[in-house]
Amino acid sequence: MNNLIAHIKRFVKIDAEDEASILSFFEEVDIRRKDFLLKEGQYCSAIYFVVKGLLRLYFVDEKGVEQTTDFAIENWWLTDFAAFDSNKISSYNIQAVERSTLLVISKEKLEQLFTLHPAVERYFRIIYQRRIAAVQMRLRYFRELSREEAYIHFSTLFPEFIQRIPQYLLASYLGFTPEYLSELRRKLIS
Amino acid sequence: MNNLIAHIKRFVKIDAEDEASILSFFEEVDIRRKDFLLKEGQYCSAIYFVVKGLLRLYFVDEKGVEQTTDFAIENWWLTDFAAFDSNKISSYNIQAVERSTLLVISKEKLEQLFTLHPAVERYFRIIYQRRIAAVQMRLRYFRELSREEAYIHFSTLFPEFIQRIPQYLLASYLGFTPEYLSELRRKLIS
DNA sequence: CGGATCGTTGATCAACTTCAACGGTCGTGG
DNA sequence: CCACGACCGTTGAAGTTGATCAACGATCCG
DSSP states (O other): OOHHHHHHHTTSOOOHHHHHHHHTTOEEEEEOTTOEEEOTTSBOOEEEEEEESOEEEEEEOTTSOEEEEEEEOTTOEEOOHHHHHHTOBOOOEEEESSOEEEEEEEHHHHHHHHHHOHHHHHHHHHHHHHHHHHHHHHHHHHHHSOHHHHHHHHHHHOHHHHHHSOHHHHHHHHTSOHHHHHHHHHHHHO | OOHHHHHHHTTSOOOHHHHHHHHTTOEEEEEOTTOEEEOTTSBOOEEEEEEESOEEEEEEOTTSOEEEEEEEOTTOEEOOHHHHHHTOBOOOEEEESSOEEEEEEEHHHHHHHHHHOHHHHHHHHHHHHHHHHHHHHHHHHHHHSOHHHHHHHHHHHOHHHHHHSOHHHHHHHHTSOHHHHHHHHHHHHO
């Protein structure tokens, strides 16, 4: 069975006969490493479900440095929510860190899907709620922990994830420079 | 007409005859300045809609310093989403900054309300989506701007809000010390 | 094999914190 | 209505954390 349907079923009940109808709203997309799903300056009218692979959301700051603000692995949804919600131009990029398989749905189709299958709207209400909880926790860690503690925390919490991404992306995600991460690692090994 | 109903109607259509039914799920609560709706160590089984007034969400860090992570003014929802969603004990406090009037609903009642009035679940899906967009933007400002720039940005964007809160709460919200904010203000005035 | 990409190292520097002390103001009880 | 105490904002000195810059080494991939 499809990953997405399995994920939806973790949160809401859907009839077996509705599964195909729900899936028909989505388009499956394969994307190579380093390819883009969204580039700064474009409208962001779709949301992506990661079936397999790894995506990142980043922006480029005024100094030209890429700042990674989100990752998405299997069973995660990703988009530039600010642009998606407001129908404005995005100032973010979405790029594949690994070769990835996605399910894509446009904003309009998603709204049609909600109307036809209210259970899916409930599913989104639930995963949105969990996401708000997750972001709240992340903001807290960012606030409460020093950079060193944040690195230790994150790398002990998600060791398998650390393996999948290059170090400079982790540094960017945690909000510091690759040089500093390098220094931290040396300090922590000894 | 009630504030909450007006707010819901900004996002979804509801029948006039449903308004009373929806409101009957909520309890109106008045709370004095400095009083608490939630204390660290309690379960957080309710969510609050601010009819009038101003709330803050904060935690106490390992040094004993209060860290304010959210404010809620009129027409905003507030809770500790991490604790609310997971049914775990909260590590946050919710306190009234001003005398406030709230509408309160428990998690169970909210779920009953969703089932009885799907339009309200749609309303929550929509405001959750906007909230995720807002938090994403906030995380970006936090990342992109220096403390000085963050202060300038915030105080020009929400001048009337700045009036309502003491300076040490603003410093806490922006993630720095009251002393540093004081220094910034002096520097910026001259 | 060759070039680009990624991680490392060390020196210098800026941003922000910490701590301690002081002055003003607000609200509350006498 | 006044006086007192708690709370809040300010100031300055010293200390930390993490950024920046430049250069080098390793590795991966075409």
